[in-house]
Each structure stands twice: as C-alpha cells, then as structure tokens.
Amino acid sequence: MPGRILIADPTATNRIILKVRLGAARYETIQASGGTEAMAEARAERPDLVILSAQLGDIGATDLCSRLKNDPLTRAIPVLIIGSDSNRADRLAGLRAGADDYLIKPVDEMTLLAIVRHLMRTRATYDEFARRRETNAALGFAEAGAGFDRPAKVALIAPSPETSLAWRRGLAPIGSFTLIGLTRSSALDTDTLGDAPDAFVIAADLHSPGDGLRLVSELRSHPATRYAVILIQNEADDIASVPLALDLGASAVVPGQFDGEEVQARLEALIARKRETDALRESLDQQLGLAVRDPLTGLFNRRYAEAYLTRIADEAARTGQPFAVMMLDLDRFKTVNDTFGHRVGDEVLIETARRLTDNLREIDLVARHGGEEFLVALPETGIAAARATAERLRRVIADMPMRSTSRAIDVPVTVSIGVSVCYGHDMATEMSVLIDQADTALYASKSEGRNLVTLSDQPAA
Structure with missing residues (x-):
C-alpha cells in the first residue's frame, strides 16, 4: 500500500466515497465519524495523512487540526480539510490552525489525488530526516543548537510589474517577510541573486499559459532553490493545472484571485516546515562529519x-x-x-x-x-x-x-x-x-x- 489515510467525516456516504476514491489509488483507509474518535485514531494508528470534513460536529475541524499539530505523536501528520462551501473565514482559520491544504466541494478527483501524493511525499521526507536524527541520537551525537531565524525572503514572480506591486501591497501590511520582485529569468540567475529566496510565489500563467509551472521544475533542478517553498497562484482557477503543478514540485496551489491573508497563512506554515527540515538536514551534516561517513565515497559507513x-x-x-x-x-x-x-x-x-x-x-x-x-x-x-x-x-x-x-x-x-x-x-x-x-x-x-x-x-x- 502507498500509505494509510484517516478519513474523519460525520456523514457515512462521504466517508465511503472518499474510501472508494483512495482505495482505487491503493491507499489504505481508516474511518472516524467525529473529531474525538479521529483524534484517538490518529494517536493510536499514526496514519500518513488525515483528511477532515470541515463540519465534524463534536469538535470543529479547526480545533481538531490545532490539537493534531500540537500533539507530539501526531504533529508531523499532514492534514487536509475539505469544506462544503467557499467560506473564506473558515478556510483561513483552517490554514492558520496548521492544515496543510484546504479544498472546497465538489472536489475534483485528480486534484484530490495529486494533493494526497504531494502530502505523502512531504511526510516521507520529514520522516526520513526524523529517522536519521534518532539514529544519530542512538549513536551518541549531540543535537545541534537552534539558530537564529531571520525574516524569510519571499520572491514574487507575477505576469507584470503592476501585478507584482499589487501582490506586495497585499502581503506587506500583514507579513513578516522580506519581499522581492523577480522575473522568470532573474529567478534562475542565482549568481546575481545573492542568497536564494526561502519561498517563491509564482503566477501559474506568466507570459503564456502554464509557463509559471515550467518554472517550478527549473527551480527544483537548481541546487540553490531545490528546497525552496514554491506557491503557485492559480488565478484562472484552472483545475487541470493543479495536479501538474504539484507533480512538478510546487509546495501548494492557491486558487482564484490573490488573497494576501491566505497566501500569508500558507507561506508561514510552509516556511516553518521548510526551516524544520533544513535544520534537520544541516544538523545531520554537522553531527555526522567523518564519524559515520566513508571518507572516500561520502556514503554512510x-x-x-x-x-x-x-x-x-x-x-x-x-x-x-x-x-x-x-x-x-x-x-x-x-x-x-x-x-x-x-x-x-x-x-x-x-x-x-x-x-x-x-x-x-x-x-x-x-x-x-x-x-x-x-x-x-x-x-x-x-x-x-x-x-x-x-x-x-x-x-x-x-x-x-x-x-x-x-x-x-x-x-x-x-x-x-x-x-x-x-x-x-x-x-x-x-x-x-x-x-x-x-x-x-x-x-x-x-x-x-x-x-x-x-x-x-x-x-x-
């Protein structure tokens, strides 16, 4: 099985539909009819992903998401919330509570599966670093000290200077980021860029349809930007572009018109996760050194x-x-x-x-x-x-x-x-x-x- 997914929804029909969709993609599913049951299942089973209905009944999805993210046993499990309407306040509350993504019904099946694949990959990478950290601890290596978190550098790549300026104005009053505007070509010119951005916000359609998505794969192939957060702004709300963007390496896709508060909430969560995995990666490199590396090949010994x-x-x-x-x-x-x-x-x-x-x-x-x-x-x-x-x-x-x-x-x-x-x-x-x-x-x-x-x-x- 590719992984186990906990489905929490008070409506049996909704749980069955999701189970069938995910089962066809060979995912194993666990079901819960309410928030209390879902929390207990998540702690006991430690699934690879939790999918929550926004309307759970006994515990609100936002509250449950917050509990999952604050519990040491479940904090690393990605959470996807599915809402029944496009209530902006509910969506923002879910994202701020730690949801890794938020979808609105009716959910396109290809989009759902692409998001599930993406969140599974994210979880697998995090788990890999966590296993290596535990191995280091077992071998007696000390944990590296925490570093100072500078303001994250976020690059905005929009179809025009006017749009880029509008995005900056939408983010600046609420954000704690260092914002820069880039073009497609300057984003790839890391020699003149200085320190690579921690995150990119890229329009799905820059100068032609879909060329923002092509930029994603180029950034992922470059060592300086390989681990950056990449947020795609899908203003055309093109459903077909979501699976493509995620499979090319985007961190998330934001539908509809640019919403500074939603972009801010997503960036904060994604950058926090990036910094955690970056710290794990750097800590491992510092701790290991020559002690557990073969000096000739650089492989573990x-x-x-x-x-x-x-x-x-x-x-x-x-x-x-x-x-x-x-x-x-x-x-x-x-x-x-x-x-x-x-x-x-x-x-x-x-x-x-x-x-x-x-x-x-x-x-x-x-x-x-x-x-x-x-x-x-x-x-x-x-x-x-x-x-x-x-x-x-x-x-x-x-x-x-x-x-x-x-x-x-x-x-x-x-x-x-x-x-x-x-x-x-x-x-x-x-x-x-x-x-x-x-x-x-x-x-x-x-x-x-x-x-x-x-x-x-x-x-x-």
Missing part, C-alpha cells in the same frame, strides 16, 4: 547503516510495512586494482557510490559496508519492488563502463546483489540475521556467475 536499519525496523513493526535490505559487491574488484592500480580502484568506488545514490529514493539508504561491498536499505518495499530496484542498480553499474580520469580509460564493472525482505508485523528477526540472509543471497549471485540479483529464500519474519 557500516556503523551508521546498521543503527539506521534498526530505526527502519522499528517503523516497519509499527506500520506493518515491509522493508528490504540489499548487499552489493563489485565483481572481480581485486583485478581492477591489480590491473589499473588503486587510484583507479578508488575512482570506481566513488563512481559506484554516485550511481547507486542517483538511482535510489530520498528515503532509501546506501552505505559502504566495507571494501567493495555496499549495503542498501529500502523502507516500505516488498519483494517485487525490491527485485525491480536491485535489477535497476545492477544495470546502472554494468551497462556503462566507469571512466577513470586519472588514466583516461574506461573500466567495465559489474555487481552481484543479494536481497532480503522483512515484513514488519513480526520483528523477531535480528538485523544481523537479515543482513546475513542478504549476504548469503549475494554469494549465491557470485557462485552462479556474477552480475546477478538473487533474493533470499528465507524471508525475514
């Missing part, structure tokens, strides 16, 4: 990987989701060293690390386990997906020779892979056993001729 696997296993035990472990070993690597020298061997290891990292999800872990052996951990991954991922990694190593810049030669390399999958309902299996199973499968790949993927015939748990 064996010590960190095995501690991190314990965090993945704990999460799997809670959610019931499977996870996979791979052991990868470069074939005949000693021959590479003996034939071309250790410097070329080091280049092969560095390039292998890069290819593996580039072909895995952000939530996955790749580590150097020792010598020419690598470990990969795949949260929320069953047998079929693990096999497909292993085959993809095998091909990205084997299909293109490794380029040695020191010798100006191409070095053909292959990799053997062993895979073990663990199902989280029963975590009696020790991590060392799971790794041993993957290791045994790896050596089966070696003995069968190398450049192969083998799945363990003893699934864990």
Whole structure:
C-alpha cells in the first residue's frame, strides 16, 4: 500500500466515497465519524495523512487540526480539510490552525489525488530526516543548537510589474517577510541573486499559459532553490493545472484571485516546515562529519547503516510495512586494482557510490559496508519492488563502463546483489540475521556467475 489515510467525516456516504476514491489509488483507509474518535485514531494508528470534513460536529475541524499539530505523536501528520462551501473565514482559520491544504466541494478527483501524493511525499521526507536524527541520537551525537531565524525572503514572480506591486501591497501590511520582485529569468540567475529566496510565489500563467509551472521544475533542478517553498497562484482557477503543478514540485496551489491573508497563512506554515527540515538536514551534516561517513565515497559507513536499519525496523513493526535490505559487491574488484592500480580502484568506488545514490529514493539508504561491498536499505518495499530496484542498480553499474580520469580509460564493472525482505508485523528477526540472509543471497549471485540479483529464500519474519 502507498500509505494509510484517516478519513474523519460525520456523514457515512462521504466517508465511503472518499474510501472508494483512495482505495482505487491503493491507499489504505481508516474511518472516524467525529473529531474525538479521529483524534484517538490518529494517536493510536499514526496514519500518513488525515483528511477532515470541515463540519465534524463534536469538535470543529479547526480545533481538531490545532490539537493534531500540537500533539507530539501526531504533529508531523499532514492534514487536509475539505469544506462544503467557499467560506473564506473558515478556510483561513483552517490554514492558520496548521492544515496543510484546504479544498472546497465538489472536489475534483485528480486534484484530490495529486494533493494526497504531494502530502505523502512531504511526510516521507520529514520522516526520513526524523529517522536519521534518532539514529544519530542512538549513536551518541549531540543535537545541534537552534539558530537564529531571520525574516524569510519571499520572491514574487507575477505576469507584470503592476501585478507584482499589487501582490506586495497585499502581503506587506500583514507579513513578516522580506519581499522581492523577480522575473522568470532573474529567478534562475542565482549568481546575481545573492542568497536564494526561502519561498517563491509564482503566477501559474506568466507570459503564456502554464509557463509559471515550467518554472517550478527549473527551480527544483537548481541546487540553490531545490528546497525552496514554491506557491503557485492559480488565478484562472484552472483545475487541470493543479495536479501538474504539484507533480512538478510546487509546495501548494492557491486558487482564484490573490488573497494576501491566505497566501500569508500558507507561506508561514510552509516556511516553518521548510526551516524544520533544513535544520534537520544541516544538523545531520554537522553531527555526522567523518564519524559515520566513508571518507572516500561520502556514503554512510557500516556503523551508521546498521543503527539506521534498526530505526527502519522499528517503523516497519509499527506500520506493518515491509522493508528490504540489499548487499552489493563489485565483481572481480581485486583485478581492477591489480590491473589499473588503486587510484583507479578508488575512482570506481566513488563512481559506484554516485550511481547507486542517483538511482535510489530520498528515503532509501546506501552505505559502504566495507571494501567493495555496499549495503542498501529500502523502507516500505516488498519483494517485487525490491527485485525491480536491485535489477535497476545492477544495470546502472554494468551497462556503462566507469571512466577513470586519472588514466583516461574506461573500466567495465559489474555487481552481484543479494536481497532480503522483512515484513514488519513480526520483528523477531535480528538485523544481523537479515543482513546475513542478504549476504548469503549475494554469494549465491557470485557462485552462479556474477552480475546477478538473487533474493533470499528465507524471508525475514
């Protein structure tokens, strides 16, 4: 299952309709008929997303959202509120209470699923950093001190200077941001931009329909703006543009005419979440340093990987989701060293690390386990997906020779892979056993001729 979603609505018909829509997209659903029940379910089940009706009855959706966001057990769960009318005051109250998005009925199915996908991705990224922070704590690394939060820098990219000025006037009286106006081209020119903006507010249609959306993917591909908040102002209220914008990497889409208070509420929530994940990312980098990083490849080392696997296993035990472990070993690597020298061997290891990292999800872990052996951990991954991922990694190593810049030669390399999958309902299996199973499968790949993927015939748990 892609994830679990809690649906809270007092009307059974509404819950059933949402369950059918989400079930068709392979989401698992939990249902609650009121706010009190929803709060209890959220604390007990820790779903990946909560969808609230704006009219809950016993507890208002705004109040429930605030409770969810202030409870340590549920604060990281994204919340989507669905209202029955376009009451601006209710929408603003929901967003200010911490709702990650707010939709008005009737809800377009493609828009709903796009928002669900987006919020699931956001949650997965946050959970990944949280797991790594817990791993660091288990390894004895101190938490980094809190930094000073300067006013967020928000760039406005509008169809015209007049519109940009109107947006600034709408935000300035109520906001605590540093506002700048940019054009499409200047937004991408980070050499002259100085510090990159924390957030962008971009018109969906700049000089031609949809060109604001194309800018989203360009900003996401640039290192300086990869993690920025990107808010799309969809003044044409084009339903079709919402899924596209979110799938391209927009943080949220604001429908209708520019509303300074709504944009302000959304920016405050999104920038707060960005700063939290930025702080986690920077804290991890500062804490880890060389202590748990392999100095040659920059990958995590064996010590960190095995501690991190314990965090993945704990999460799997809670959610019931499977996870996979791979052991990868470069074939005949000693021959590479003996034939071309250790410097070329080091280049092969560095390039292998890069290819593996580039072909895995952000939530996955790749580590150097020792010598020419690598470990990969795949949260929320069953047998079929693990096999497909292993085959993809095998091909990205084997299909293109490794380029040695020191010798100006191409070095053909292959990799053997062993895979073990663990199902989280029963975590009696020790991590060392799971790794041993993957290791045994790896050596089966070696003995069968190398450049192969083998799945363990003893699934864990």
